[in-house]
Amino acid sequence: MSDAPPGDVSDDAARRIAWAARGMPVLSSIQEGLTARGALNGLRIGIGLVLEPKTANLALALQHAGAQVSVHCRGRLTTEGVARALEAAGLQVYAERAATQERDAELARGFFQTRPDILLDDGAELIRLAHREHPDLVEDMLGAAEETTSGVQALRVMHEQGVLKIPVIAVSDSRIKHLFDNVYGTGQSCVMALLDITNLQLAGRLVMVVGYGWVGQGVARHAAALGARVIVSEIDAVKALQALHDGHRVQSLSDAAPDVEIVFAATGVAGAVTRAHVERMQDGVILCTAGGGAFELPMGYLNALGTATEVRPSVTEYATPAGKTVLVIGQGDCLNCSDAEGNPIEVMDLSLSLQAFAAEGIATEGRNRPPGIYPVSPQIETAVAQARLRHEGATLETLTEELFAAMHSW
């Protein structure tokens, strides 16, 4: 990986990329194999992941394996120095921190002009955009890999409707991804980002987690560990029951709204928190999004109030007609990425290693696969888990003949 970090464009970013590399033993250990097997050699890979030091290491590893790598990311989720450092390393970078919405769209068009064979996507944004605006490009594409649960969800809908034209590996469906990245990574970093941004204490606070998927579980677990009293709202009865067994209160958002002090939307679904919910909440309530995006919060209603003031960096206060205030963190975007440094390094080592393997899988198999959603293979999952366990000095039990026999008798 980046032992000698690239470029003098942003020395600071280069050092941060190298720092991330220290915590990514798996990616580092698989890089040589990827290069030696040569499957990525000469292929054009387009990356649409949050642009920061950890994903920079993935991009550099793919480049090292012979791929021509291009990168696109929305301005809000781009770390400027990292973008410039990757550019200096010879990647094609279509991302600017200060980009407006129009500029982002322009950058995305530039990105697609590199005609990527493979997309490594986050939130299925690039895959959807390609299907909408660059159908000719999609025809030639080998396939893609998708990082997030909500992205895969959208892709499944596309596939059911017969619109999806390429095979996509659902990285987020892998146990190696959602058991760790969503729970420990997003859970830790969203809760910590909230505390870093607000300087508040969590012990004793009433925290609402909307949605008890993997991210919701992680947020609830980390908030409870820090002493918060957690209430979970769910539409799925089994997940709600699971939340109850994990020691959380379960209540609908409407019921709990008057009591809650902090709300984490963790559904990945638009409109999870509504204007009606917000109107029932107490003065000074804090709203933020973990994992998904601002679409989960009633930002349209809040912005239309015309009362937004930035009361602290990353904190916007809205005054409602009822004379109450509502605080929104990071404009409602997933706060660990938009207003902190994203997931912790170690957990991204697992997820991004899967992405690297997925890219290789598509390079070798993509032509033969009909459009659809494909899982990460168990062999790859095992390889990633073993690499990490080896690094931690953990040892595994051996499957002896006796055990094997015991497991296959009745």
Added chain:
Amino acid sequence: MSLSLPGPTPAAVGTAKIEWVRRRSPVLDGFVRERLGDGALDGVTIAVVVHLEAKTAFLATVLADAGADVVVAGSNPRTTRQDVVEALKERGMTVVAAADGDYESWHQEMLAAADYGPTYIVDDGAELTLRMARHRPELFARLKGVSEETTTGTARLQAIAETGKLPFPAMTANNARCKHLFDNVYGTGQTGIQAMLRLTNRQIAGTHLVVVGYGFVGRGTARYARALGAHTYVIETDPVRALEAHMDGHTVGSPADVLPTAEMVFTATGGVRAIGEEDLALLRHDVVLANVGHSDLEIDVEALRRAATSIVHPREAVETFRLGDRDVHLLSSGALVNIAGGSGHPVEIMDLSFAVQAVGTHYLATHELRPGVHVIPEELDNAIAVAKLRSLGISLTQTRANQKEDVKEMMDGGHHDE
């Protein structure tokens, strides 16, 4: 990112930070203001020497609003925030501190605060008190009292008192239950871990994490770390505390036992050289060292510098020391990591701690106490807790009259014998 729009002035940013604190400090903004409103502090010069950020600024504001002449300085050269300094100056307060200072400029700031001839000091680590004793003996003799924030400062004041050289009463805020049960455990516990993770972008779940010292700060750090999924190890010299750490579920051992696998180390002894020269050989590659104790010298940074073949700065507030074939990372140069490398204690915690400080200072001004180290009376400690609970909408139950009688009877050895 820097845009062409002119941003708000530093003073405006500082003022917004202080307002954020005020709105979340119901005890200081309510109970304490009321209690200090009797004019006892009118015209009294008070030096506030605590880490100079928004919460301290609000304490200084409450004291000034109660009529005191407040002079503000910072208790550590690395923790002063310039926007807060500007905001206080704009409010007409005397501030003798500036951000980005070093130990020499800080020492000069402390002497400048001393030269205002304060009647009382709200101190942190007894930093100003000790300097006045040494460098301004005539002004030291005129001090009427000190209210001290930390465990370390309390120990320092007690040491002076034992030699008979403390001519005035000192209140140790730290020994009030509303301080050490919350500030040290929940405040430093939460924010020390927070700063570690923010400065490194590392994950805590599964990490081997060592806490050196199992006082209130150490146990808070260990508790939060374990709750977040770390494997926690404790190094302690006091056998009772070590046993307590063991029963709390942490693995207790000597430096030689636990340092070689440590990925994160927190020092929380309140002393110096908790990680000393002889420990450096035990540290594994890529370990991150951070201090959550009062002194910048808990990690022997000088020994690290001497031993290192190279020192680089991979990230903001991170220094990497090359020791042979190992890299050792140090956060915030060994200063209190939650304050120097973060935004300090949570607002709610400092509402309690500073309520103890303010009430303690008021108590000094309204009572004749003998020289020595004192704690605020239990009823004041309780009144602060009641004010906090009330702000949360929580009411307490009273002991019923017949319960009291039953208890009395039990104590007298009555009716449980049959």
